[in-house]
Amino acid sequence: MATDKRVFTLRLKDDNFNKIKYIADKNKRSIAMQIEYLIEQHIEQFEKEKGIIGTGE
Known part of the structure; x- marks a missing residue:
């Protein structure tokens, strides 16, 4: 499945990750x-x- 979304790594504290989950x-x-x-x-x-916000694109 093609997507136009960028991929990047996000590091979260365990507590924040669990709450977002x-x-x-x-x-x-x-x-x-x-x-x-x-x-x-x-x-x-x-x-x-x-x-x-201007994104410059």
Whole structure:
């Protein structure tokens, strides 16, 4: 399955990993999709407060 998503390593404290896994399970998402969702929510909130972020693309 081809994807346009970048792959990278993310190191988390065990406690944070376990909590994100718990939330992901409750939301019927994979851990990766839950992390992506949380990042998207944070970016959206940041841009509401500070303005749109230019990505240079």
